[in-house]
Amino acid sequence: MKLDLSNLKKEASREGYGRALVKLGEKNKEVVALCCDLTDSTRVELFKKKFPERFIEIGVAEQNMAGIAAGLAMLGKIPFMSSYAVFSPGRNWDQIRVSICYNNVDVKIQGAHAGISVGRDGATHQALEDIAITRVLPNMTVLVPCDSIQAEKATIASASKKGPVYIRLSRTKTPLFTDYNTPFKIGKADIYRSGSDVCIISCGTMVYESLIAADDLAREGIKATVMNCHSIKPIDNDTISSMARKCGAVVTAEEHQINGGLGGAVAEVLGKSCPVPIEMVGVLDTFGESGEPEELIKKYGCTSKEIISSVKAVLKRKR
Amino acid sequence: MIKRVTEIKKLEILSDNIREDIIKMLVEAGSGHSAGPLGMADVFTALYFNVMNHNPNDPEWKDRDRLILSNGHICPVLYAVLARSGYFAMKELKTLRKLGSILQGHPHRHSAPGIETSTGPLGQGSSVAAGIAYGAKMDKKRFKVFLSMGDGECDEGQCWETFMFAGKNKLDNLIAFIDRNFIQIDGNTEQIMPLEPLADKIKSFNWNVQVIDGNNMKQIISAFSKAKASKGKPSMIICKTIPGKGVSFMERRFEWHGKVPVKDEALKALHEICEHECKLRKWDSQKCKLLINKCGMLE
Structure with a gap:
């Protein structure tokens, strides 16, 4: 698939979530939304305006929100619970583990403002661990869409996926490079560029950076595959393994700790099925800080530049 | 639908049978909690044999009253009333905490019929109960949600988040009750983390609060019937109980909590x-001897 990167509009992925909630609400009266005093920035506001009787304000109480959502799901509702990722699944992880995942109820969890690109709010508000703590939970599905249109599709798909789903979204506007015809299926990684020298596997905001890196590398004669691994769980073992086999070297990229994140997940797959050299781009076991999003992604190594240098490093290790 | 037992004395005898089941389960399991389940045997007997609308032959009946055991560690008392009312065979009680059992050490929603939600980490059941009560209001359902809590459990902030939410939303279909036995694992609740004045605190969250003797069947039945009629406010029944009730060497001793x-x-x-039980039945000594020989055995 050739995605055109010129003249792209920019939009935050949370906008797609907000639109999808309204669409779901129109289609299914069992869809309800819960929020912890953050309706504007999570974009739940759109749903709240349209369906006030199906919107539940919880106040600043993320643990309570997780339990209430579980209770609603037990009556056949499809609750979408929204907050910042540092609070949900950060603060209410135990409630998500027991009341939602152990019960295996249909609760959908929006983690907004994930990643280092949250910006000025600083380290307390930059979720860099949420992929790790959700993907270890049995019954949980973990999705990291790459732009606002994919976020819309992921949100809509989550409603018909049985059991709990975590959707990770970002705050800042990022390039909108997929469209409504781009394939999206939970559990299926998508190939956006094909090349046989190296496979770049990324998720969320780093998919765009990976495409930029691949185009730059192509100018140097290095042919890279770019894979959008939006489903961290279930992970697409087949596509990851077959691309690793074809390319013989892998670079992962994410706006998250590489420990336990996409990097860890890909290493788990390949360690079993096809051990090849891997380099990981992401946050390296450190907290973030305040700053402009563009400054932070540079300082914490989440840009195409680090992907390119990691590709060169992994190619040296390739046999 | 379960056949209601209305006679107080019959309910009291049933409570004794439930206590018997609890002791037999616990000695067989070899670990678990004793004081809480024994102390709450009267309340749970009242709920499952008199107060609640439920059907052991149809555990998923949509209009059933729900019981949420937020203090999941007292599950032996729940398992005993579920078995005695017909949700599963009595012989299952002997499998408590064993590999492959339907009766997990703390309740698991999918393991046994009649268990509404998984609990154990304290405070969690309270929010789930509030969620069910809120959803029932949205759907204009008339069933009630009964929420069992421990007093030590109220150390958890999540309980108070629920108290605020239920008060704000006037969830009068939510009937909570606290096992106020004044003990928790490390000692007396008022030394570990004082809760008093507990009734006033909960009242101030816009709840109807009753304080009763949780080992007095008459008071239990009357409190739940008042709570069921409550309009515009959620209900709290603070049940003052004797931990380990019915077993002299366990009564009021926090060491028997866990x-x-x-x-x-x-x-x-x-x-x-x-x-x-014999005293309650007013049997003569001959008949009593037979009963004590029979029920006082570990088979």
Whole structure:
């Protein structure tokens, strides 16, 4: 698939979530939304305006929100619970583990403002661990869409996926490079560029950076595959393994700790099925800080530049 | 639908039978909690044999009253009333905490019929109960949600988040009750983390609060019937209970919160419980002897 990167509009992925909630609400009266005093920035506001009787304000109480959502799901509702990722699944992880995942109820969890690109709010508000703590939970599905249109599709798909789903979204506007015809299926990684020298596997905001890196590398004669691994769980073992086999070297990229994140997940797959050299781009076991999003992604190594240098490093290790 | 037991004395005898089941389960399991389940045997007997609308033959009946056991560690009392009311065979009680059992050490929603939600980490059941009560209001359902809590559990902030939410939303279909036995694992609740004035605190969250003797069947039945009629506010019944009730050497001793009897202790406990049942039945000494011999045995 050739995605055109010129003249792209920019939009935050949370906008797609907000639109999808309204669409779901129109289609299914069992869809309800819960929020912890953050309706504007999570974009739940759109749903709240349209369906006030199906919107539940919880106040600043993320643990309570997780339990209430579980209770609603037990009556056949499809609750979408929204907050910042540092609070949900950060603060209410135990409630998500027991009341939602152990019960295996249909609760959908929006983690907004994930990643280092949250910006000025600083380290307390930059979720860099949420992929790790959700993907270890049995019954949980973990999705990291790459732009606002994919976020819309992921949100809509989550409603018909049985059991709990975590959707990770970002705050800042990022390039909108997929469209409504781009394939999206939970559990299926998508190939956006094909090349046989190296496979770049990324998720969320780093998919765009990976495409930029691949185009730059192509100018140097290095042919890279770019894979959008939006489903961290279930992970697409087949596509990851077959691309690793074809390319013989892998670079992962994410706006998250590489420990336990996409990097860890890909290493788990390949360690079993096809051990090849891997380099990981992401946050390296450190907290973030305040700053402009563009400054932070540079300082914490989440840009195409680090992907390119990691590709060169992994190619040296390739046999 | 379960056949209601209305006679107080019959309910009291049933409570003794439930206590008997609890002791037998715990000695067989070899670990678990004794004081809480024994203390709450009267309340749970009242709920499952008199107060609640439920159907053991149809555990998923949509209009059933729900019981949420937020203090999941007292599950032996729940398992005993579920078995005695017909949700599963009595023989399952002996499998408590064993590999492959439907009766997990703390309740698991999918393991046994009649268990509404998984609990154990304290405070979690309270929010789930509020969620069900809120959803029932949205759907204009008339069933009630009964929420069992422990007093030590109220150390958890999540309980108070629920109190705020239920008060704000006037969830009068939510009937919570606290096992106010003044003990928790490390000692007396008022030393570990004082809760008093508990009733006033909860009242101030816009709840109707009653304080009763949780080992007095008459008071239990009357409190739940008042709570069911409550309009515009959620209900709280603070049940003052004697931890370990019915077994003299366990009563009021926090050491029995998270400990189970060994065989000799269990035999002594069963003997006391059966003696009490005999007193209630007003049987002559001959008949009593037979009963005590029978129920005071660990088969």
